[in-house]
Amino acid sequence: MQQTNFQEHLPEPTPFYRWLVLLFVSLAMFGNYYVYDSMWPVIDLMRTQLDFSYQQIGLLSTAYNVAALCVLLIGGYIIDRFGTKKAITVFALICLFAAFLTAATPHYEVIFAGRFLLGIGAEPLIVAATTVLAKWFKGKELSFAFGINLSISRLGSASADWSTSFASPLYLNWQDPLWLATAVAGISVSAALLYWMAEKRAEGRYHIGHSQAAEKIELKSLYKFSASYWYIVALCVVFYAVVFPFRTFAIDYFQQAHGITREAAGLLSSLLPVAAIILTPLFGLWVDRVGKRSLFMAVGALVMMPLFLAVTYLPAGPDVPLVIPLIGSAMVPLTLFVVIFLLGAVFSLIPAVMWPSVAYIVEARRLGSAFALMTMCQQLGWAVVPFIVGVLNDRNAAGPENIAGYAPSMWFYTSLAAFGLFFAYKLWRSKTGPNAHGLETITSRARN
Incomplete structure (x- = not known):
């Protein structure tokens, strides 16, 4: 209670600081969306080079959603328990490891595990990002901030499609485009760490809103x-x-x-x-x-x-x-x-x-x-x-x-x-x- 009262007497974050946080969180989401959509341009290569069936590829998509359902049952407990700084970084790291698993071997079971793990990390990352924006923009430009965050996230999906053009030399095999997605996931982790440092520096200097528990x-x-x-x-x-x-x-x-x-x-x-x-x-x-x-x-x-x-x-x-x-x-x-x-x-x-x-x-x-x-x-x-x-x-x-x-x-x-x-x-x-x-x-x- 004393900490809450102390927070209320601190000044509001400057607009520059709020938009900097939005940038870091949106870049983390950009990488999240890119990794999810990075597999679809290599479906034909997986069918010809790995002999995967359409049914197997459909299951790779299903794996993500089943994992997402498992996470939704937990709700926002992890984010509420450990805070957005730790949560968004941990979930970004899970997405990075998931991207690595998906690209690392030609074994279907490992790729399946990678997509399942991506669902475990990506869906809570979206919830964590939403929680961050609610903390920093509530009562200010919240709707606009959400719109910018969604637009940058969708840009990640579009970029995965565009990689067939700007990264066309990689599409000689199924693996190289997924290694590119792993590198993009690394950018997502970097952005999450930058957000952690930004919020850590803001604590004790600015009054940051508190989001409600899920x-x-x-x-x-x-x-x-x-x-x-x-x-x-x-x-x-x-x-x-x-x-x-x-x-x-x-x-x-x-x-x-x-x-x-x-x-x-x-x-x-x-x-x-x-x-x-x-x-x-x-x-x-x-x-x-x-x-x-x-x-x-x-x-x-x-x-x-x-x-x-x-x-x-x-x-x-x-x-x-x-x-x-x-x-x-x-x-x-x-x-x-x-x-x-x-x-x-x-x-x-x-x-x-x-x-x-x-x-x-x-x-x-x-x-x-x-x-x-x-x-x-x-x-x-x-x-x-x-x-x-x-x-x-x-x-x-x-x-x-x-x-x-x-x-x-x-x-x-x-x-x-x-x-x-x-x-x-x-x-x-x-x-x-x-x-x-x-x-x-x-x-x-x-x-x-």
Whole structure:
């Protein structure tokens, strides 16, 4: 108590110090996202050089999500117990060792262990980073700081895709790109250590906010959540179970089914995180001004549903230039460009509306439980789908000699997207009825 009172009499951190902390934490997150996405550009090399099946590769993605579920059951206890300085550094070190394991040997079991360990480190690292921002920016520029942190994190995902261009000489084998990812993980650890030193130096000099302890999931009171909440959870599960597994196989699919180069496939796949970097905050501002949140979610789900059949059955169309400044350029089929651009817009729109909508539906004291439960359900769906897609690709002998073999997995994505549209429609109907929570009507202009 005396220490708390002493802290309250200290001056606030300077803006420069706060933004320096944000930079260090965001760089740690950049490395985290890069390592996660670094495996997807080498799927074809793992299949040819290591003789891995699509099912095995799908399990490598599932391993991460299963590990994430294990960590979510622990919640924020480790972070609360040991503090953000130690936690963010330890979790960054775990991610570094996971990246090393993934790149070190051609043995599937070791690579699997590396991806599982990455889930153990990466998900708590995200929680720790969120906790850091809440401590340093609460009551100040918190939303803006979160937006910058997410943008830099997504830049890590995009950079992993762009590595097919700026690090193309490494893609003669499956291992060298993963060694590059290990080096990037080293940058993440360095940034975490710099944050540790920055906060250590600030202690006793500045008043740093204290984040609230993570709320545990209240299993006994789940029935108290409204139907609207469960519609959002169902949409969340379906949405992430479609988009992220599709990204897992996207670069390989573009190469095998559409015959484009690895560099072009990487640039095309990067449109998803690039769109999120640019469009997510813009969609958030737009929806805050006009409301209609459940309607926007329904529109996003409707746009997403036909996209996977479009890349499967529509004519490729003429090649068009795709240019990422300072990274590279390529010619890609028009149909692929339009479909991935639209999917990137959906990837930006639905999360920008979906997660904040929970705050309108669930009372504040139970919001932590609501978000934790929603995240657990998201990870469950995300864990199952890559394995199923891998099995479908293997059983249908998908490959450049049998492009039609990819069609069943695309129908599977489409079926999931149709469920998403159904849940979004049910949410919209409930929000236009007498028991609405204001998702359609509450706007920033109305509050001003």
